[in-house]
Amino acid sequence: QVQLVESGGGLVQAGGSLRLSCAASGRTFSPYAMGWFRQTPGKEREFVGRIKWSRGSKNLADSVKGRFTISSDNARNSVYLQMNSLKPEDTAVYYCAAKRTSIGGTYVAVGYDYWGQGTQVSVSS
Secondary structure, eight states: OOEEEEEOOEEEETTOOEEEEEEEESSSOOOSEEEEEEEOTTSOOEEEEEEETTTOOEEEOTTTTTTEEEEEEGGGTEEEEEEOSOOGGGOEEEEEEEEOSSSSOSSSGGGOSEEOOOEEEEEEO
């Protein structure tokens, strides 16, 4: 069983920065990919970014390109989301997710097998 624990959320003013961390635990942790998603009330979970674990290839949603960076530390079983130039529309609960295999998409929430509990990010104007 894999457990994911996010940290680093909080309240920040527009233009500020936050760094989210996600630590994974489990007997053997070797996912195909790790992803970050976000969700606001009444909306579906939205893709933010993903990184393929072994190859390290990364993708970010167009809405965050140039502002957010996704990275990983495989030795620490951790993935990070550096968020700069934050905007009020970035306000959401951010979730870390792990995908076991290459089956299914890496840009949609349904493609992931494990989820963290979420961390709130609030950006004030």
